Amino acid sequence: MTEFPECPVCGADSVYTDGSSLICPICGHEWSGEPSPEPDSVPRDSNGTELRDGDAVTVIKDLKVKGSSMVIKRGTRVKSIRLTDDPDQVDCRIDSSGIVLKTCFLRK
Numbered sequence: 001m002t003e004f005p006e007c008p009v010c011g012a013d014s015v016y017t018d019g020s021s022l023i024c025p026i027c028g029h030e031w032s033g034e035p036s037p038e039p040d041s042v043p044r045d046s047n048g049t050e051l052r053d054g055d056a057v058t059v060i061k062d063l064k065v066k067g068s069s070m071v072i073k074r075g076t077r078v079k080s081i082r083l084t085d086d087p088d089q090v091d092c093r094i095d096s097s098g099i100v101l102k103t104c105f106l107r108k
Helices: none
Strands: 016-018 021-023 030-032 057-059 089-094 097-102
Antiparallel strands (some): 016 021, 089 097
């Protein structure tokens, strides 16, 4: 008999298969039987280009800075970015202020 994984939502072990998907009879959750891919740990800009320490990037959208009245305008060129532990964020300096920006708002 084939062993099926536990339901990722409710943890029930009475999962059954229906073609290529797995179904939990307890909560009704359906998912594919394939393991989910690992998240990409390489930082990428809004176009999917890989980012590295020291790259120069351009802001693609007006961004309001939390806790400040400062607005980073679209088209602002940011030089010498620094990568962080989170692949979705980069550390940089704009107008002598240290700021962390999300990579989805940047273009290399």
